[in-house]
Amino acid sequence: MTSDAKQKIQLVLVIAIAVAAIRAGYVVYERHTERTEQTAKQARPLNPDYYVVPKKLYPYDLKSAKQLTQQPVWVKEGYRFTYYPYDRASRHTDFSHEAGLLLPIQKLEIKDVVADTSLHSQQQQVMAVFEQEGKAYAVPIGSKSGDSYQIYSDEMFFIQDPRELYKHWPADVWESIEQHQIKPGMNEFQAYFAIGMGVPDRSSDPAVKIVHYPNGGKPVTITFRNGKAAEITGG
16 A cells, blocks of 8 residues: 555544544534523522521620510511510519410510519520500510520511511412411412411422411411412311
8 A cells, every 4th residue: 555545544534533523522512502401491490588588686685685675576487486464563474374376477566575484493584575455465585594595586586577578479478478368379488477387297209298287276287389389278
């Protein structure tokens, strides 16, 4: 075989290899583009609720907890927190008589924050005092042991109007919340705004969640599918 023939064969092989490499690269690019497009189609838009960051007071003692008196507060989780009659004259909470449970999104005007002791406990309770229908009541928002306080009011209350925090929710959703009602399509966060705390069942399916709500003595069970109320029973 002549030298020219060998060179021609080598040139043909180089061209063939280059063409094959280009073709392989194009196939990989096409498949990557298809996967990217499919992922983009499947990706759900981010829930605007995730961008809501309510303000907190971070109280660490009795004095700092009195910041609760400087603005209204709204109950985060209804039918969870028990409140008691409070005697303004003696500045004492009647722990022996439960007055009721705070309602979902109930607005309170905290008049004072005091330390009080139950007859059946040596540990002091940090109590938020408020008025309702002309009477004084107090609800525990923490405890005191020695010189150490544990105050959880940030987990109990919003210090901003939740209607402003979640103003992106539709008007009909807020109407249902204000009437303490649930309707299909509401998410779990909206449900607990409407009817308070819930207790979920264990589930192996992340797309399905069953939650039981005491709802102030009128139990409701909601099945959430992909984060939305699909089946509602009771109430």
